[in-house]
Amino acid sequence: MPSEPNTYPGYRFPAEVIHHATWLYHLFRLSLRDIELILAERGVVVSHESIRRWCLRFGTDFAAKLRKRRPKPDDTWHMDEVYLKINGELFYLWRAVDQHGVVLDILVQERRNAAAAKRFFKCRLAGLKYEPRRIVTDGLRSYGVAQREVLPGVQHRTSRYLNNRAENSHRLTRRRERQMQRFKSPEQAQRFLSAHAMIYGHFRPRQHLITADQYRRSRNKAFRTWWQETCVPMLA
Incomplete structure (x- = not known):
């Protein structure tokens, strides 16, 4: 007899459906209604x-599990910030990537001053047992202040290119x-982008750096x- 499908506690749909909907949402530029149509087919x-609630509930959990299994990144970190307009107000998305462009961490903040830079550095280093050898940033002076106070032994390279x-x-x-x-x-924004960066990056290796x-x-x-990690039995 076929075994009962795996389910998450409190959810009536099989785990395979929930994990597939979450995968679709984070890997492809699909709306929630697009995914509803794909599942209906x-x-x-x-x-x-319901799909929106699944993505909110499980996206962060799945991303956290993938983060634990990710290998140690390269020793050069590139950091940059970009503005986000949310409800008519400006916020800043701080991002760190390694030398191959793999996203390491993000943080949404109201400011782009030295205090915000230090907060981002500390957020990135939380729980890590290592430090980068070098960080590369643009010309924003806040990075220099944060580097001298939080990572004084790390080489800091400033370059627009x-x-x-x-x-x-x-x-x-x-x-x-x-x-x-x-x-x-x-x-x-913080919740979605943190999960999205991890799940998307997990399935999108830098293809130009490797053979087919x-x-x-x-x-x-x-x-x-x-x-x-999503508790779905592997296919034979």
Whole structure:
């Protein structure tokens, strides 16, 4: 007899449906109603509001599990900030990526001064047992103040052109911001972008740095890890 499908406590839909909806939302530029239609074509009748709650509830959890399994990043961190307009007010999205453009951390804040830079540095270092060898930033002086106080032994390189890796990683945020018709609150932006960066990056290795065969192996490994961490039985 076929075994009963795995379920999450308190949810009537199988775990495989919930994890697939969350995967679709974070990997592709699909609206909640788009995902509702995709699931309906497969015989799963669920409202877009339920899908929204799934993504809120499980996106952060799935991202946290993937973060624990991620290998140690390279020793050069690129940091940059970009503005977000939320309910008519300006906020700043601080982002750190490694030298291959893999997103390491993000933080939404109201300011871009030295105090905000120090808060971002401390947020990035929280729980880590290592420090980068070098950080690369643009010309914002707040980074220099934070580096001297929080990471005094780390080399700090300031360059508009060397920091393209961090600046380019903002493009994905801009696309999702437009697709979602802007973020509704700083908390929503922080919650979504933190989960999105981790889940999206887990399935999107830097393909230009590896061969096609390496990419396929990396993709298969990413799927195995995803199935394990989302409590969905792996396919035979």
